Amino acid sequence: MPVGSSGTQAGGPGGDVRALAQGGLRRALAWLRGRPLKQLAAWIGALGLALTAPFGGLDEAARPQLGLVKAEQVVPTGPIDVSITRVSATTRPGQNFSEIEDGYYLLVFGTARSTSSTTLTNSELRDAVRLSGVDGLEKGLMIEDYLPAAEALKAQPMVYAVQDSTLMTSLVPELKYEVAWIWRRQGAGAPSSVDVQVQGFTWRQRVLDDYEGWLDPAPMAHLRLPVTVKPGWVRPATEGAS
Amino acid sequence: MRGRVGEWFAGRGRSLGAGALVLAALAVGRVVTDRLPDAEAVIEAPVERHAAIGEAAHLRVGEVTVREVTGSTEWAGVIEGKRTTGVWLAADIDLLPSRRESGISYAAVRDAGGHVWDLGRGTSTCKGTIAGVPMRCQVVIELPARAIPGAELVLRWTDFDERFDDQAVVPLRLDEATMKGWAASTTPIQVPNATLGAP
Numbered sequence: 001m002p003v004g005s006s007g008t009q010a011g012g013p014g015g016d017v018r019a020l021a022q023g024g025l026r027r028a029l030a031w032l033r034g035r036p037l038k039q040l041a042a043w044i045g046a047l048g049l050a051l052t053a054p055f056g057g058l059d060e061a062a063r064p065q066l067g068l069v070k071a072e073q074v075v076p077t078g079p080i081d082v083s084i085t086r087v088s089a090t091t092r093p094g095q096n097f098s099e100i101e102d103g104y105y106l107l108v109f110g111t112a113r114s115t116s117s118t119t120l121t122n123s124e125l126r127d128a129v130r131l132s133g134v135d136g137l138e139k140g141l142m143i144e145d146y147l148p149a150a151e152a153l154k155a156q157p158m159v160y161a162v163q164d165s166t167l168m169t170s171l172v173p174e175l176k177y178e179v180a181w182i183w184r185r186q187g188a189g190a191p192s193s194v195d196v197q198v199q200g201f202t203w204r205q206r207v208l209d210d211y212e213g214w215l216d217p218a219p220m221a222h223l224r225l226p227v228t229v230k231p232g233w234v235r236p237a238t239e240g241a242s
Numbered sequence: 243m244r245g246r247v248g249e250w251f252a253g254r255g256r257s258l259g260a261g262a263l264v265l266a267a268l269a270v271g272r273v274v275t276d277r278l279p280d281a282e283a284v285i286e287a288p289v290e291r292h293a294a295i296g297e298a299a300h301l302r303v304g305e306v307t308v309r310e311v312t313g314s315t316e317w318a319g320v321i322e323g324k325r326t327t328g329v330w331l332a333a334d335i336d337l338l339p340s341r342r343e344s345g346i347s348y349a350a351v352r353d354a355g356g357h358v359w360d361l362g363r364g365t366s367t368c369k370g371t372i373a374g375v376p377m378r379c380q381v382v383i384e385l386p387a388r389a390i391p392g393a394e395l396v397l398r399w400t401d402f403d404e405r406f407d408d409q410a411v412v413p414l415r416l417d418e419a420t421m422k423g424w425a426a427s428t429t430p431i432q433v434p435n436a437t438l439g440a441p
Contacts, residue, residue: 117355119358166363172328172362172385
């Protein structure tokens with residue numbers, strides 16, 4: 001250090017304060033280094049608990065209260081206004097579906113209207129509705145993994161337009177569709193009623209890239225509806241006779 | 243003690259001043275960049291080639307000409323057909339590809355209010371092109387059955403990456419009378435496979 005540098009020498013007026021501070025810090029670090037690792041971990045844990053205690057500590061984080069809605073009531077999920085009207089079960093909803101021999105298709109009927117100014121992909125529409133507490137649901141389209149009741153919310157439905165029985169691949173602005181969210185349920189009969197949950201979304205930027213969109217689907221409202229069992233689709237006798 | 247601390251600060255006046263200036267410069271920089279348009283978005287925005295119906299738009303991937311625009315509540319393709327509570331807009335297109343990857347995978351109607359109606363449940367038959375061979379094809383887009391002021395049809399070769407490329411922009415007249423007429427039509431728009439070769 002060059003002679004005459006201001007305020008950095010141990011002997012200067014400012015140097016006393018720094019030396020005192022550095023000495024204290026050094027002694028504290030040395031003392032900490034001397035503690036057993038387990039003791040340090042316990043202290044860090046206790047400190048974390050003490051700091052989080054005012055917010056609930058180790059209590060399970062409170063889940064947001066699900067609103068109870070009625071059939072046909074519109075639920076604003078963020079990008080889509082959703083309403084649920086009825087639920088049915090069948091072994092074959094239409095000619096585009098294969099017959100289920102050991103189970104049922106569960107169909108939740110309702111409406112969906114995009115409130116976004118741009119076209120939405122079908123992921124928002126698909127994630128807007130879930131079934132709760134139903135066992136044996138297929139995890140997703142063509143994923144032959146059947147979930148226990150506790151994981152029913154992970155099961156992703158297919159979404160079809162009721163008007164023309166075609167797969168909903170997207171949702172354009174302003175148009176209101178009558179749709180059916182459809183799950184495959186394997187190895188069980190049709191339930192007498194089901195709990196339908198409507199999920200809300202949050203508009204935010206994704207952490208890993210600069211994509212911005214509707215993310216974090218989470219249950220926001222629910223309703224329990226009876227399930228009506230319908231006969232499976234059968235090819236009309238006049239077709240395929242030739 | 244207070245005297246010592248005061249002396250310590252007094253001896254670092256220049257350093258603290260410089261630090262404060264750096265922080266101020268960073269804050270000013272942040273304010274300025276927040277108010278300027280995103281440079282990347284400006285640089286990467288697609289170049290727009292405007293053309294009226296019947297005129298060719300000269301794109302990197304070839305020449306695109308929208309010949310006619312029609313509408314109805316239903317369309318029928320080779321494999322499937324769809325209905326709507328709004329209207330289906332169908333644009334008949336002549337495409338002269340300059341390269342193999344010259345199909346039109348992105349088609350949308352946009353308006354002055356920022357709405358964008360993508361292909362969605364509609365379709366584009368303008369794919370599978372052969373460089374230099376003319377193609378006659380269609381795009382079909384689902385719209386609400388209302389007047390759309392300032393409507394433009396946007397056509398591009400890809401629907402996932404628009405950077406550093408161009409796109410055709412064709413102004414449309416979607417007024418109340420036009421949309422009402424289309425909404426009242428139940429005759430399906432025929433959407434056959436694209437045809438190749440000179441018409």
